[in-house]
Amino acid sequence: MILSCPHTHQPSTDPPVTLHDACPACHAAEKQNSRRAEGDPTAMSTPSPLHAVHEALGAAFTDFAGWAMPLRYGSELAEHKAVRTAAGLFDLSHMGEIELTGPDAAKALDHALVGKLSAVKPGKARYTMICDTDGGVLDDLVVYRLAAEKYLVVANASNAATVAAELRERAAGFDVEVADRSADLALIAVQGPTSAAIIREVTGADLDTLAYYASVPATAAGHDVLLARTGYTGEDGFEIYVDGPLAAEVWQALTAAGAPHGLTPAGLACRDTLRLEAGMPLYGNELSADLTPFDAALGRVVKFDKAGGFVGQAALERRRDADVPEKVLVGLVGTGKRAPRHGYAVLDADGTEVGTVTSGALSPTLGHPIAMAYVPIAVSGPGTALTVDIRGTQAPVEVVKLPFYQRPA
Secondary structure: OOOOOOOOOOOOOOOOOHHOOOOOOHHHHHHHHHOOOOOOOEEEEEEEEOHHHHHHHHOOOEEEOEEEEEEOOHHHHHHHHEEEEEEEEEEEOOOOEEEEEOOOHHHHHHOOOOHHHHHOOEEEEEEEEEEEOOEEEEEEEEEEEEEEEEEEEOHHHHHHHHHHHHHHHHOOOOEEEEEOOOOOEEEEEEEOHHHHHHHHOOOOOOOOHOOOOOEEEEEEEEEEEEEEEEOOOOOOOEEEEEHHHHHHHHHHHHHHHHHHOOOEEEEEEHHHHHHOOOOOOOEEEOOOOOOOOOOOOOOHHHHHHOOOOOOOHHHHHHHHOOOOOOOOEEEEEOOOOOOOOOOEEEEOOOEEEEEEEEEEEOOOOOEOOOOOOOOOHHOOOOOOOOEEEEEOOOOOOOOOOOOOOOOOO
């Protein structure tokens, strides 16, 4: 009987015990089965195509939206600082990827999303959102236009299935094919000041002409990849989309090229503090179905000048035209070493609760506590003195304009 590997689809007549010896994904799945038997809390999580690589590097894993992902490899502080001063290497294969292909791909996305994707030129990308009929944010997305009739929609891991289902439903009546590629693709990111030197060596791509939020077909470790100049850290950086079974070879090529440039494997823990310093929202914290893009100070991504309208348009027009928003997103900075955390109450000068912290941490770069929170517009001005209830202690904070950190020009 001829068998085939479910990941590489390569046929073999070998006995099943040796069938997948060359497939990293099969090895990872085998280890997952062993971990389930041992009671590992992440054992029911889906392994990344790079799981075996992370294990060899001594990563500590966490379950993130059903995926077993590296939280850190050693010190998350060292990983954070490596991204700010040199470069960090991230596995982001938990992200969702949905392709739309066909003559009506642009029209379908203009209808489905709040952005005007028909205006994006091939080779460019756009940050946008998908909203429900009430204007609530279902997810924030990056959309790449790969060709005149082909787009790649990148969704957050926790919302990937929802986004794929919504796109299929909203594409009904359009001449377009919607394909969920999330299980097929790996995503590797190189972020930091030395990232361009590393990517240039591995891919040979002309980075001088690759602008921020642009992509280009490239070759890495002898394999075809999609190379994008995008990221979630506040630094210059790149993201590489590659077929899952080939991801380990690309990772190793980046590791070798990055050694002279200070490249450090980095986990999700430091990615969160990096994006917080850069004032970037996280779905489930700063964004949710209970909030519109305007609530998150991201109304600029909503484009009303589209033919045919889009899902949630009427609700978003009402929200745009509202006199005063109930609450707005602000930055908070504190003193000392006790950081506000998600869910902590924000209090005004009278001690009245006026808001809630959405994200907070002790900033590794700035050396003091930072947070984002939703507060009434009356106390949202930069310089406003507030406090945060940190386990019964009112810690003083000051409202500041986002972001907290901007990379040097």
